[in-house]
Amino acid sequence: xxxxxxxxxxxxxxxxxxxxxxxxxxxxxxxxxxxxxxxxxxxxxxxxxxxxxxxxxxxxxxxxxxxxxxxxxxxxxxxxxxxxxxxxxxxxxxxxxxxxxxxxxxxxxxxxxxxxxxxxxxxxxxxxxxxxxxxxxxxxxxxxxxxxxxxxxxxxxxxxxxxxxxxxxxxxxxxxxxxxxxxxxxxxxxxxxxxxxxxxxxxxxxxxxxxxxxxxxxxxxxxxxxxxxxxxxxxxxxxxxxxxxxxxxxxxxxxxxxxxxxxxxxxxxxxxxxxxxxxxxxxxxxxxxxxxxxxxxxxxxxxx
Amino acid sequence: xxxxxxxxxxxxxxxxxxxxxxxxxxxxxxxxxxxxxxxxxxxxxxxxxxxxxxxxxxxxxxxxxxxxxxxxxxxxxxxxxxxxxxxxxxxxxxxxxxxxxxxxxxxxxxxxxxxxxxxxxxxxxxxxxxxxxxxxxxxxxxxxxxxxxxxxxxxxxxxxxxxxxxxxxxxxxxxxxxxxxxxxxxxxxxxxxxxxxxxxxxxxxxxxxxxxxxxxxxxxxxxxxxxxxxxxxxxxxxxxxxxxxxxxxxxxxxxxxxxxxxxxxxxxxxxxxxxxxxxxxxxxxxxxxxxxxxxxxxxxxxxxxxxxxxxxxxxxxxxxxxxxxxxxxxxxxxxxxxxxxxxxxxxxxxxxxxxxxxxxxxxxxxxxxxxxxxxxxxxxxxxxxxxxxxxxxxxxxxxxxxxxxxxxxxxxxxxxxxxxxxxxxxxxxxx
Ligand SMILES: [Zn+2]
Numbered sequence: 168x169x170x171x172x173x174x175x176x177x178x179x180x181x182x183x184x185x186x187x188x189x190x191x192x193x194x195x196x197x198x199x200x201x202x203x204x205x206x207x208x209x210x211x212x213x214x215x216x217x218x219x220x221x222x223x224x225x226x227x228x229x230x231x232x233x234x235x236x237x238x239x240x241x242x243x244x245x246x247x248x249x250x251x252x253x254x255x256x257x258x259x260x261x262x263x264x265x266x267x268x269x270x271x272x273x274x275x276x277x278x279x280x281x282x283x284x285x286x287x288x289x290x291x292x293x294x295x296x297x298x299x300x301x302x303x304x305x306x307x308x309x310x311x312x313x314x315x316x317x318x319x320x321x322x323x324x325x326x327x328x329x330x331x332x333x334x335x336x337x338x339x340x341x342x343x344x345x346x347x348x349x350x351x352x353x354x355x356x357x358x359x360x361x362x363x364x365x366x367x368x369x370x371x372x373x374x375x376x377x378x379x380x381x382x383x384x385x386x387x388x389x390x391x392x393x394x395x396x397x398x399x400x401x402x403x404x405x406x407x408x409x410x411x412x413x414x415x416x417x418x419x420x421x422x423x424x425x426x427x428x429x430x431x432x433x434x435x436x437x438x439x440x441x442x443x444x445x446x447x448x449x450x451x452x453x454x455x456x457x458x459x460x461x462x463x464x465x466x467x468x469x470x471x
Numbered sequence: 472x473x474x475x476x477x478x479x480x481x482x483x484x485x486x487x488x489x490x491x492x493x494x495x496x497x498x499x500x501x502x503x504x505x506x507x508x509x510x511x512x513x514x515x516x517x518x519x520x521x522x523x524x525x526x527x528x529x530x531x532x533x534x535x536x537x538x539x540x541x542x543x544x545x546x547x548x549x550x551x552x553x554x555x556x557x558x559x560x561x562x563x564x565x566x567x568x569x570x571x572x573x574x575x576x577x578x579x580x581x582x583x584x585x586x587x588x589x590x591x592x593x594x595x596x597x598x599x600x601x602x603x604x605x606x607x608x609x610x611x612x613x614x615x616x617x618x619x620x621x622x623x624x625x626x627x628x629x630x631x632x633x634x635x636x637x638x639x640x641x642x643x644x645x646x647x648x649x650x651x652x653x654x655x656x657x658x659x660x661x662x663x664x665x666x667x668x669x670x671x672x673x674x675x676x677x678x679x680x681x682x683x684x685x686x687x688x689x690x691x692x693x694x695x696x697x698x699x700x701x702x703x704x705x706x707x708x709x710x711x712x713x714x715x716x717x718x719x720x721x722x723x724x725x726x727x728x729x730x731x732x733x734x735x736x737x738x739x740x741x742x743x744x745x746x747x748x749x750x751x752x753x754x755x756x757x758x759x760x761x762x763x764x765x766x767x768x769x770x771x772x773x774x775x776x777x778x779x780x781x782x783x784x785x786x787x788x789x790x791x792x793x794x795x796x797x798x799x800x801x802x803x804x805x806x807x808x809x810x811x812x813x814x815x816x817x818x819x820x821x822x823x824x825x826x827x828x829x830x831x832x833x834x835x836x837x838x839x840x841x842x843x844x845x846x847x848x849x850x851x852x853x854x855x856x857x858x859x860x861x862x863x864x865x866x867x868x869x870x871x872x873x874x875x876x877x878x879x880x881x882x883x884x885x886x887x888x889x890x891x892x893x894x895x896x897x898x899x900x901x902x
Binding site for chain 2: 251252272273274275277278281292293294295296327330333356358359361
């Protein structure tokens with residue numbers, strides 16, 4: 168049975184998750200025909216602006232032949248829960264079968280999926296989840312190491328506000344990756360230390376042991392919000408820079424979900440470093456999203 | 472008018488009665504408690520196989536009138552009260568406008584009289600408009616029937632304002648009731664801060680947001696000598712602080728809600744606001760501490776924090792949906808569900824004796840000469856169907872659960888206002 172919706176990574180069983188990645192690799196090696204989702208109306212419903220994710224989804228939808236509709240209602244309208252059910256009914260009525268949704272509130276995708284008689288793909292909800300981003304990160308790691316079990320990965324920075332980190336924690340622990348979270352207590356409360364995830368505050372001590380390090384974006388408003396004393400103070404302990412790159416093994420890789428803040432969580436040295444996989448991540452994103460749409464709409468794999 | 476509550480097991484902690492007795496009420500007052508009283512020519516309430524207690528008093532409800540009558544009215548709220556076994560309720564001042572003037576309070580009293588159901592005791596605001604800046608007119612409010620003061624829903628952010636309020640009102644016996652929640656620490660939270668909020672990516676309010684205000688208010692209570700009541704305690708630390716303050720001679724009491732005794736913060740997986748409440752449902756450690764606090768006597772009173780809202784309001788996104796549950800019609804069973812080991816004497820003390828004592832209102836005893844307010848209840852399992860509530864609020868986390876206990880009859884001033892599942896306004900009772 169295929170899942171109706173992908174709201175977070177754990178809507179997929181581990182074997183299914185690996186199946187999606189296999190399929191994404193197959194699509195990358197040879198583009199499928201445009202008949203996979205031929206004529207299936209797919210709505211991109213982005214309440215929150217996101218050029219990269221929206222573009223990646225649109226390209227993926229076009230490559231599997233879907234009828235793509237894009238709608239950006241903005242943050243203000245359709246936000247009220249009392250209209251979720253009505254909206255879902257209307258969208259179903261006009262024939263939409265898949266909704267790719269991004270919303271600024273955690274749980275919006277879940278609420279929409281509960282009301283919508285069709286497939287919902289969560290393209291990011293509040294600080295909760297961003298499963299296709301986690302899948303493309305996993306695809307990038309497997310491409311690099313050929314395995315998941317036993318890999319040592321650190322996620323560094325603002326874990327508290329990161330839906331990417333949450334979905335990666337879910338996906339990585341599912342697949343046997345050894346995950347360590349690194350950041351100051353204001354952005355990484357102790358309550359995250361559970362379900363086989365460890366918390367460390369000392370990035371320098373950890374770096375030499377890692378197979379991969381994922382750097383998260385730090386937003387300047389965290390200073391005015393009282394979560395950081397200054398960016399200088401933060402970067403002194405948590406920035407990936409030239410000095411810390413020397414501690415990272417040669418066969419390790421650097422991930423970043425983007426967009427990054429140069430000079431904050433990382434320096435230009437990192438972007439120029441051969442271990443950085445930013446481009447591969449973006450590239451893999453399109454194929455992962457094609458594979459997800461194929462799985463949700465068509466169920467078990469069909470010939471590519 | 473004479474009413475006889477016949478054949479029940481009377482639980483009257485103040486008189487030390489726990490035995491099968493008949494209770495006779497004449498002209499609004501208890502005139503006899505005894506065995507096999509003469510039933511000739513009197514209205515009889517059959518209490519066989521049931522318990523008979525001094526009327527239950529819910530010292531923390533929101534009746535929403537004036538200002539939000541789409542959520543509840545004094546008439547629907549007091550109908551819910553008597554259907555739940557309550558003879559009296561204290562209504563909180565966070566109405567629109569707030570209960571901060573004698574005129575508004577008098578209007579509430581007038582409407583409660585017109586409804587003719589539960590007794591309604593208004594709680595006046597501590598600050599004008601509950602805005603935390605200017606003191607409310609306590610003596611005028613007391614004259615207009617207020618029994619306590621509270622800015623419930625929030626607390627004065629400025630400790631100097633609260634201290635001055637307590638000093639000014641020191642000559643009144645009326646206690647201050649604190650809603651303990653630091654607005655800054657709470658932020659935009661929709662639930663408790665903890666493992667569940669981290670996992671779900673939801674803003675959480677730490678127990679600390681309650682604890683720091685409990686500590687502040689207890690110190691102000693100590694400083695001013697004012698009697699203080701902590702509303703809806705929800706954390707283990709709050710209870711520790713209350714024990715500490717009592718050890719220092721502070722006159723402090725506290726209450727707990729059925730939902731904080733029964734549930735924890737693992738209920739948000741569907742991202743619906745059905746479990747959104749202030750203070751938020753905490754974790755198992757806090758819930759266990761609350762249960763222990765009831766059993767060891769730290770907690771003085773049960774109170775529902777009955778907070779009705781429209782279904783469409785609660786159906787909004789978590790961030791937009793209002794806080795609170797309807798509670799009056801499930802309370803009698805909900806406390807028994809959460810605390811099956813609680814003895815009946817202590818149960819009645821928490822629902823009747825202590826609320827009457829804390830508020831300084833009639834009730835809490837069936838001694839001869841007491842008000843003829845009686846609650847008849849029984850250990851009879853029933854399944855909650857919130858759609859059938861008299862309250863306009865249909866939202867409760869107990870919906871669909873089977874509760875072990877329920878109210879069977881409610882008598883006020885000797886008038887039967889609830890029996891056989893029917894609510895009967897006092898005017899319609901044959902004299
Ligand atoms: Zn309150």
